[in-house]
Each structure stands twice: as C-alpha cells, then as structure tokens.
Amino acid sequence: MENQLLTEGDVNDSSFRKNWVTSLDPQTISSLEQDASCFFHQALSTPCLDSIQSGAGIYITDLSGKKYMDFHGNNVHQVGYRNPYVMERIKKQMDELCFCPRRYTTPVTVECANKLISLLPPGLNRLLFTPGGTNAIGMAIKLAKIVTGKHKLVSFEDSFHGASLDAIAAGGEEQFKKFMGPLSPLAINIPQPNTYRNTGHSVENLEKLLKQDREIGAFIAETIRNTDVQIPFPDFWKKVREICTRYQVLLILDEIPIAFGRTGKMFAFEHYGIEPDILCLGKGLGAGIIPMAAMIARDEFNIAGDISLGHYTHEKSPLGCAAALALMEYLEKENILKKVCEDENFLQHEFALMKEKHSIIGDIRGIGLLWGVELVKDRGTKEKAILESELVMYECLKGGLSFKVSQGNVLQLSPPLTIRREELKTALDILDLALQKV
Numbered sequence: 240m241e242n243q244l245l246t247e248g249d250v251n252d253s254s255f256r257k258n259w260v261t262s263l264d265p266q267t268i269s270s271l272e273q274d275a276s277c278f279f280h281q282a283l284s285t286p287c288l289d290s291i292q293s294g295a296g297i298y299i300t301d302l303s304g305k306k307y308m309d310f311h312g313n314n315v316h317q318v319g320y321r322n323p324y325v326m327e328r329i330k331k332q333m334d335e336l337c338f339c340p341r342r343y344t345t346p347v348t349v350e351c352a353n354k355l356i357s358l359l360p361p362g363l364n365r366l367l368f369t370p371g372g373t374n375a376i377g378m379a380i381k382l383a384k385i386v387t388g389k390h391k392l393v394s395f396e397d398s399f400h401g402a403s404l405d406a407i408a409a410g411g412e413e414q415f416k417k418f419m420g421p422l423s424p425l426a427i428n429i430p431q432p433n434t435y436r437n438t439g440h441s442v443e444n445l446e447k448l449l450k451q452d453r454e455i456g457a458f459i460a461e462t463i464r465n466t467d468v469q470i471p472f473p474d475f476w477k478k479v480r481e482i483c484t485r486y487q488v489l490l491i492l493d494e495i496p497i498a499f500g501r502t503g504k505m506f507a508f509e510h511y512g513i514e515p516d517i518l519c520l521g522k523g524l525g526a527g528i529i530p531m532a533a534m535i536a537r538d539e540f541n542i543a544g545d546i547s548l549g550h551y552t553h554e555k556s557p558l559g560c561a562a563a564l565a566l567m568e569y570l571e572k573e574n575i576l577k578k579v580c581e582d583e584n585f586l587q588h589e590f591a592l593m594k595e596k597h598s599i600i601g602d603i604r605g606i607g608l609l610w611g612v613e614l615v616k617d618r619g620t621k622e623k624a625i626l627e628s629e630l631v632m633y634e635c636l637k638g639g640l641s642f643k644v645s646q647g648n649v650l651q652l653s654p655p656l657t658i659r660r661e662e663l664k665t666a667l668d669i670l671d672l673a674l675q676k677v
C-alpha cells in the first residue's frame with residue numbers, strides 16, 4: 240500500500256481489490272488480465288477495477304451488464320456520458336473539419352475561445368487551448384516565468400497539478416517526485432488549508448516567504464481542492480490575492496477538475512470574489528468526449544510572441560472546441576448552475592442526517608456537487624478509518640455506486656451535474672447501507 244498514491248485515490252493492490260476481482264465474471268476477468276498484460280502497471284490505473292462496455296448519462300455499464308452510477312468520472316463528466324446535445328454538435332463538426340493544422344485557424348476554435356472569455360471576468364481575455372490539463376499547467380508555468388523573470392513558485396503541500404515533470408515539480412506530492420532527480424520549476428510548499436483538521440488557513444507563512452525570497456514569481460493552487468474536498472474559509476483567497484499583488488507574485492489557479500459548474504458557479508474563484516492572474520481549465524471542458532484544456536491569462540501578458548508557450552499539435556482542435564462550445568451552451572441552456580445549488584442544499588440536509596446516524600463519519604464537507612465524506616475511527620482523535628473506507632467503497636461498488644477514496648479515508652463524491660434528484664437519493668441509500676455494514 241505504501242507505494243501507492245493514497246492522496247489521489249484508492250489503491251489497486253489491496254486485499255479488498257484482489258477479493259473484488261475474483262467476484263467478477265470470467266469475461267471481465269479475462270479483459271482485466273489482457274489490460275494488465277499490455278499496459279504498464281501504475282498506481283490508480285492498471286491493474287484495473289472493472290472493464291466498461293458503455294456509458295450514458297450518469298451510468299457506466301461493464302461487460303457483464305452491471306451498471307454503476309459514476310460519482311468519479313475523473314471529473315470530465317459534468318454533463319454526463321454521451322450527452323446528446325454535445326454528441327450532435329461533435330458529429331456535425333466531424334462532417335466538416337476534424338483537425339486544424341498549425342498556422343491555420345477555424346471559426347469554431349475562435350467561437351469557442353470567445354465564448355469561454357465571455358464567461359470570465361474582463362481581465363482574463365487571452366488564452367491557449369491544448370489537449371490536456373497538465374499541458375495547460377506547463378504553459379502557465381512558462382508564462383509566469385516570462386512575465387515575472389522569476390523561476391520559483393509556491394504551491395500547497397501534497398498538491399497535484401498534473402503528471403509531467405514540470406507539473407510534478409510545481410506540485411507537492413512527494414510520491415510523484417520520487418526517483419525523478421532535479422526538477423524544475425523549484426517549488427516551495429506551504430500547508431494546504433484543511434477546515435476539519437484545522438491547518439493551513441494562516442496566510443502569514445506565505446507572506447513571510449514572499450517577503451524573504453524575491454525569486455518567487457508565482458503561487459499555484461487549486462481554488463478548492465478536488466481530491467479530498469478542501470474548501471478554504473471565505474476570506475482565505477482574498478488575503479492570498481492581496482499578498483500576491485503586494486509582492487508582484489502571479490496567482491495561478493488550477494480549476495482543471497472543478498470548473499464548469501461543479502461548485503455551483505461556473506468557476507470556483509467566483510465564490511471568493513477574486514480573480515487569478517492565470518487560470519488553468521481542462522477535464523470537463525471537452526464535455527467528457529474530447530480531450531481539451533485551456534490556459535487563460537491577462538491580455539497584458541501577451542508578450543512572448545517570439546517563442547512557443549504551447550506548440551501542441553492539437554492546440555486548435557475543431558472537435559475539442561465543438562465539444563467545449565456545446566458544454567458551455569448546455570450548462571446555460573439547462574440552467575445547470577441553479578440545479579447544482581439546489582442539489583447542494585438537498586445534500587447538505589441529507590448528509591447532516593447521515594452524520595448523526597454513523598459515528599464513523601468525522602466530517603462531511605461539500606459545495607455544489609463536490610462532496611467529501613471523511614471516515615474516522617474516533618471523532619475525538621480523528622484517526623483515519625482507512626480499511627473501513629475501502630470496505631465502504633467496495634460495498635458501494637457492489638451496490639452500483641462508483642467513487643474514489645482520497646487520502647485513504649475521504650469518500651469523494653462528484654456525480655455528473657445532470658444527475659436527477661431520484662438518482663441522488665438512490666446513491667445516498669447505497670452509501671447509507673454500506674456505512675451500516677461497516
């Protein structure tokens with residue numbers, strides 16, 4: 240278990256996992272074995288959990304026909320699997336143009352850029368697209384170096400901003416940095432805000448750091464941490480914003496997993512009344528169909544026309560842009576943000592009852608349709624209930640509810656934003672039953 244990334248999710252070499260796999264049907268076991276024989280084995284991936292045949296709405300269906308409500312979806316599934324509105328738009332685009340070669344542009348790409356800019360504060364009005372979130376982070380790091388002329392940055396301990404060398408350097412997860420030798424950029428980690436364990440909310444450390452070390456050019460962080468759902472206090476980001484401005488340090492917000500309605504607002508920073516200098520988006524931007532990400536910044540940072548910040552082959556993907564446009568249109572057309580806020584109120588109420596019922600629940604925190612249920616052995620000591628969390632997860636999987644466990648003891652629940660109230664209730668029932676068994 241030690242060599243696995245508990246921060247990011249549940250482990251794939253535990254005894255629970257081994258038992259789980261033996262309970263699957265022969266066809267699925269064979270598919271998992273074939274996967275394990277050709278893909279590199281890595282934490283949180285191969286060997287896999289199950290083999291999926293299809294996906295629609297909030298469900299994924301495996302080879303045996305078993306359906307799971309997907310409360311994980313790698314955060315790409317805001318509008319569900321195979322959303323018909325998005326599918327139609329992409330199919331239409333496929334009949335016209337699928338790829339835009341370098342040195343050319345195409346109307347759908349420009350339309351998508353302008354639509355995205357129109358959703359953001361007026362200061363954030365220049366962008367680059369790229370296929371993956373990690374690349375967006377890489378471009379943000381490059382841009383920050385160019386704009387500030389400084390090579391160091393600050394990030395949270397244990398933070399994840401992507402898996403490439405520059406992104407792991409910028410982040411704070413030691414497991415990713417292991418064996419990788421000297422890394423760039425040079426990152427200094429400060430404690431992650433954690434309301435349950437009461438750490439990381441003081442900004443004095445940050446201020447001291449920026450005052451002392453004038454080679455720091457940027458602070459990169461998730462506005463609300465997705466994995467174990469850490470929601471900073473209301474004034475946290477205002478204070479950080481002020482400090483960054485005072486020391487001319489760029490604030491880079493990574494909203495790759497949580498933008499586009501997950502928190503009840505289009506972008507999570509809107510909850511805090513601040514604006515980043517650079518914003519990174521990804522995952523759901525491609526509506527769960529086309530890989531798509533973006534790095535957005537101020538117009539005045541458009542000063543590197545003689546080098547390449549991105550230079551990614553698919554940087555003006557017509558299909559990716561058609562998907563992203565359809566996503567943004569769909570969220571507006573269906574008034575999804577309002578629905579997410581209503582779901583938040585409902586869940587707040589239901590989870591409060593659930594917490595009263597199960598003493599194993601130490602904390603339940605959430606915003607919009609992003610929730611973390613933290614399981615502890617004892618509410619006083621807050622000792623993590625690691626085995627119990629895994630057991631709950633496998634019980635839920637048996638019952639048809641899929642989610643991941645973060646930090647070893649936080650059940651991370653992030654369903655598609657299109658989920659119906661009845662489906663939410665069913666998911667809560669499955670969770671409640673699993674908690675009862677534990």
Ligand SMILES: Cc1ncc(COP(=O)(O)O)c(C=O)c1O
Binds near residue numbers: 374465
């Ligand atoms: C906070 C955060 N930043 C960046 C990334 C990297 O995105 P991608 O996997 O699309 O490269 C992830 C992916 O999980 C993430 O959660």
